[in-house]
Amino acid sequence: MDPYEGFREFVRGRQRSLMRTAYLLTGDAPQAEDLLQTVLMRAARHWRRLADGNPEAYVRRALVNEHTSWRRRRRAETPTAHPPDVGPGRDPGDQSLTRMALQRALMRLTPRQRAVLVLRYYEDRSVEETADLLGCSQGTVKSQTSHALGRLRTLAPELAELLHDVDPEEVPR
Structure with a gap:
């Protein structure tokens, strides 16, 4: 039996939403990617236990907790002056x-x-x-x-x- 059964589908289905949350927490696209990857790696290790509950709630709470933990360790904020490029079809105006x-x-x-x-x-x-x-x-x-x-x-x-x-x-x- 595959210990990650359902995990790949969960990530495919929720990755964009989770990435937006990570970006809004960090304000930096590369940091957001690192944050999400760190949290998803932990979630994958515990997937059997998480799959029976509410894995999305667990991952979202883990994003907030991990980001807070990173901030405590760094004690320095690094806001970006340039937000990531807007995707195709988006209005870059006002x-x-x-x-x-x-x-x-x-x-x-x-x-x-x-x-x-x-x-x-x-x-x-x-x-x-x-x-x-x-x-x-x-x-x-x-x-x-x-x-x-x-x-x-x-x-x-x-x-x-x-x-x-x-x-x-x-x-x-």
Whole structure:
């Protein structure tokens, strides 16, 4: 019996989404690739156990944890001034400036704040799912979201239009 049965299909089906998450966490395409590869290698070793549960949730939580671990070891952030090339068929116009401003602002947040925003708003996860993935309480997710959005408003006032749609009932002020 193949110990990796189902793993290859999982990676093929989820790789793009997981890579986007890794990129949003790191802000650097090569670092994101390294982060995802590291996490997937660990997941492959434990695939038999993971396959019966929710492997995607495990991998996403591992991405956040591993990125945080890397940051603690390095103690230095290396944001990139140049985001990766946009793919074919994408509009590189006005949206590019917004994406670049958002990327720069995200890189100035703490790893935990960035992870909360990526999971909540980019991946459209609920407060409960985000808390579960990060291994913290729902209250922590809400407060980290509030702090992170406030910091984004300060760091990048040009993103006010993006940030005004946040439901005030969901995030305490």
